Amino acid sequence: TEHYFTKPGVANIGLTKEDIKTSFLEKLFYSLGRIPVVATKNDFYTSLALTVRDRVFRKYVKSLEQYAEEDARGVAYLSAEYLPGPHLGNNLLNLEIVEETREALAEFNLDLDELLKEEVEPGLGNGGLGRLASCYMDSLATLGIPSIAYGIRYEFGIFKQEIQDGWQVESTDKWLQKGNTWEIVRPEISFEVKFGGHTEHSRDGNYKLHIEWIPDSEIKGTAYDTPILGYQSNSITLRLWKAEATESFDFAAYNLGEYYRAVEKKMRSENITKVLYPNDENLSGKELRLKQQYFFVCCSLQDIIRLHLLQGRKLETLHEKFTIQLNDTHPSIAVAELMRLLLDVHQMGWEEAWKVTKSTFAYTNHTLLPEALEKWPVNLLRNLLPRHLELIYEINSRFITEIREHDFTGEQISRMSLIDDRGEPTIRMAHLATVGSYKVNGVSALHSGLLKEEVLKDFAQLWPEKFTNVTNGITHRRFLAVSNPRLAGLISEKIGKEWLTNLDKLKGLESFANDEYFRRKWMEVKLENKKNLAAQIKELTGIEINPEMLIDVQVKRIHEYKRQHLKVLHILSLYMQIKKDGQKDIPPTAFIFAGKAAPGYFMAKRIIKLITAVGDFINNDPEVNETLKVIFLPNFSVKLAQHVYPGADLSEQISMAGKEASGTGNMKFALNGALTVGTLDGANVEIREEVGEENFFLFGLTTEEVAERKKAGYHPYKIYSENEKLKRVVDFLLSEELTKGNTELFRSIYDNLLNQDPYLLLQDYQSYVDQMENVYEIWQDSQKWAQMSIINVANMGKFSSDRSIKDYCEKIWKVKAVKA
Numbered sequence: 001t002e003h004y005f006t007k008p009g010v011a012n013i014g015l016t017k018e019d020i021k022t023s024f025l026e027k028l029f030y031s032l033g034r035i036p037v038v039a040t041k042n043d044f045y046t047s048l049a050l051t052v053r054d055r056v057f058r059k060y061v062k063s064l065e066q067y068a069e070e071d072a073r074g075v076a077y078l079s080a081e082y083l084p085g086p087h088l089g090n091n092l093l094n095l096e097i098v099e100e101t102r103e104a105l106a107e108f109n110l111d112l113d114e115l116l117k118e119e120v121e122p123g124l125g126n127g128g129l130g131r132l133a134s135c136y137m138d139s140l141a142t143l144g145i146p147s148i149a150y151g152i153r154y155e156f157g158i159f160k161q162e163i164q165d166g167w168q169v170e171s172t173d174k175w176l177q178k179g180n181t182w183e184i185v186r187p188e189i190s191f192e193v194k195f196g197g198h199t200e201h202s203r204d205g206n207y208k209l210h211i212e213w214i215p216d217s218e219i220k221g222t223a224y225d226t227p228i229l230g231y232q233s234n235s236i237t238l239r240l241w242k243a244e245a246t247e248s249f250d251f252a253a254y255n256l257g258e259y260y261r262a263v264e265k266k267m268r269s270e271n272i273t274k275v276l277y278p279n280d281e282n283l284s285g286k287e288l289r290l291k292q293q294y295f296f297v298c299c300s301l302q303d304i305i306r307l308h309l310l311q312g313r314k315l316e317t318l319h320e321k322f323t324i325q326l327n328d329t330h331p332s333i334a335v336a337e338l339m340r341l342l343l344d345v346h347q348m349g350w351e352e353a354w355k356v357t358k359s360t361f362a363y364t365n366h367t368l369l370p371e372a373l374e375k376w377p378v379n380l381l382r383n384l385l386p387r388h389l390e391l392i393y394e395i396n397s398r399f400i401t402e403i404r405e406h407d408f409t410g411e412q413i414s415r416m417s418l419i420d421d422r423g424e425p426t427i428r429m430a431h432l433a434t435v436g437s438y439k440v441n442g443v444s445a446l447h448s449g450l451l452k453e454e455v456l457k458d459f460a461q462l463w464p465e466k467f468t469n470v471t472n473g474i475t476h477r478r479f480l481a482v483s484n485p486r487l488a489g490l491i492s493e494k495i496g497k498e499w500l501t502n503l504d505k506l507k508g509l510e511s512f513a514n515d516e517y518f519r520r521k522w523m524e525v526k527l528e529n530k531k532n533l534a535a536q537i538k539e540l541t542g543i544e545i546n547p548e549m550l551i552d553v554q555v556k557r558i559h560e561y562k563r564q565h566l567k568v569l570h571i572l573s574l575y576m577q578i579k580k581d582g583q584k585d586i587p588p589t590a591f592i593f594a595g596k597a598a599p600g601y602f603m604a605k606r607i608i609k610l611i612t613a614v615g616d617f618i619n620n621d622p623e624v625n626e627t628l629k630v631i632f633l634p635n636f637s638v639k640l641a642q643h644v645y646p647g648a649d650l651s652e653q654i655s656m657a658g659k660e661a662s663g664t665g666n667m668k669f670a671l672n673g674a675l676t677v678g679t680l681d682g683a684n685v686e687i688r689e690e691v692g693e694e695n696f697f698l699f700g701l702t703t704e705e706v707a708e709r710k711k712a713g714y715h716p717y718k719i720y721s722e723n724e725k726l727k728r729v730v731d732f733l734l735s736e737e738l739t740k741g742n743t744e745l746f747r748s749i750y751d752n753l754l755n756q757d758p759y760l761l762l763q764d765y766q767s768y769v770d771q772m773e774n775v776y777e778i779w780q781d782s783q784k785w786a787q788m789s790i791i792n793v794a795n796m797g798k799f800s801s802d803r804s805i806k807d808y809c810e811k812i813w814k815v816k817a818v819k820a
């Protein structure tokens, strides 16, 4: 029976309309126990999902078989976060049965789009980093790279955001409440994870040192697998670990009096994977967060070693068969854990173990912000992972010995140390990851350059060949083919469908940028998408917008460095122009914002309140609300994002230069035909390079100019007092009208801008407002706008995550695809 489901005679997996109809009814009857007259929309969704799942599994199993047969070198991707988005629409595309399914459902009077809306997405990440991991899964699968992605099965993902009285209010995300069709639990794949206790050092008869870790608690991690189907042939596994109590905690073993205590203990162990930390930067010293990180790393490494040994191989060759990618420092405790497994469990010697370890890992850095770099207090590590702390000290001491042989100054050496003992001693996880890896990469050309010049400067001097760049990318299958079927259809009509597997083919559109008829078609598609988005906005906020308006969008996590409040200053400047200067010719614009603020981030939450207050004020003023609309869409998610990008005309990428490592929203907008107004930050630089400077709205200081400006002494108050129009906008933040009498409401933002303005909003203000005037001028010329939009899309080839993954394969992993 070995090849039963995949041998040629049984290869038919039922992809016709009739097959889908039959299976759909069967699922409804036999899996859900429903008949159509009593079935809810969610029952129909689930029946369809189960139908599709069967087909996904047939392809998945076949793909796994192929990887096993070829026994090729593979990738293990370690990430604390994933944001896959809804699976159903994507799987339909990848199985190439969207139309068959739509027709099958129509025969039951069901609308595919209505059922797609029912899916609850796994919000197992905060933002860019988690979504990037999921784009990479899509490309790894499509390209047929033998790989497995490991992470945490959070029971509650990123919080649900509601807006009450203009403020963000958080509630728990119960994504598993109605079940999860796409995962299968693998109870046989489970590992023990230990915590706490102490270590014991002893010598045997031959004076060989033996170190034993005597932990004081243990839990178990169980694998939950989700097949990630690529386009057409291959798949990979997303393996997420859930924490459970171990059998030894089985409360049957306790007497009755201990029963409650036993259950309590069980509950405490299951805490570890309860909830995702909703911060997208480091919050220091949270013990549970470190437990989460170690928990998933420990399970994943045991699993990798199991897979390696299963093939009859020796651990000395681990690095030849596997490479392990660390998605930021969140899984970087893996460096110490692999050393522990090799030394203490598998009795390897230090030199050999260290060689294997540093030939196995590669590390991706996603941030330069000093406050976001992970540092764990030594005391916390000692309590939770005493053996790992010893190993980190040993790694550090050997590393320091090594660098003493080069001409580093004492200052440099203490800067490079894995231990920062200037205050409370902490471990610098980025240093541990860098020392323990064979490659370190940044996520855009600019960011990788800055990484070598700033954060990891000394390391780049020591090991220049270790550092490289892989510019981020996005999956154009989800973010164009699935989410923007109209534009995808128009493109395929013109240049065929090859772009689905080779995004460079979009270049073929460029010659049509001058074709008036094509431009018109292009703008018709955009308008239909804008109507769609307008309907979505109405549904979510009750606010109506005219779809002919310029739709100007900034969607991303709320952060001061991303400067959502710079956009607000611009909106207020337009308001003033209409109200105070009597200007009449401002093109009608809808300003759309969305994004979550970390629950403990005071300024970010105030910025949301500022946006909604400006919205309330402007949307209700009949003198301006035909021209300006300001909307905050609640609860931004992958699902909502898929409605937003296709309907956007203008993409706001306005972070202070040097702060946004890459950005990936910038790519999603441009791929959907929005033009970008942005700074020379992150991947904006490369987007502008690709589309041509004449097709990109640039403003603001460069990274170097920012540094110079700050060095020379930056005085925002001076800029404010010398620019009358800026002054009246900033002063308006404290006005009775905006704050409805609560004039202290935005004092913190006002004071921050006038006294520190660490992200140079006032510095870049005029340049931004000027560039926006240029945007408006071109918007007025819709033929010109269409031309620029087409050229933008035609030059997005580079930003496919397929290209990024090929870069990882060539520059870092040295891994090859298996044949489909």
Ligand code: 26M
Residues within 6 Å of the ligand: 081, 126, 127, 128, 129, 130, 132, 277, 279, 280, 281, 282, 283, 289, 366, 367, 374, 443, 472, 660, 661, 662, 663, 664, 682
């Ligand atoms: C760390 C410690 C404790 C709790 C949470 C964290 C944490 C979680 C997520 C820290 C950072 C996190 O994400 C950062 C992030 O999303 N960075 C973005 O990564 C994208 C993909 O490379 C880039 O495009 C963005 O520029 C970058 O901001």
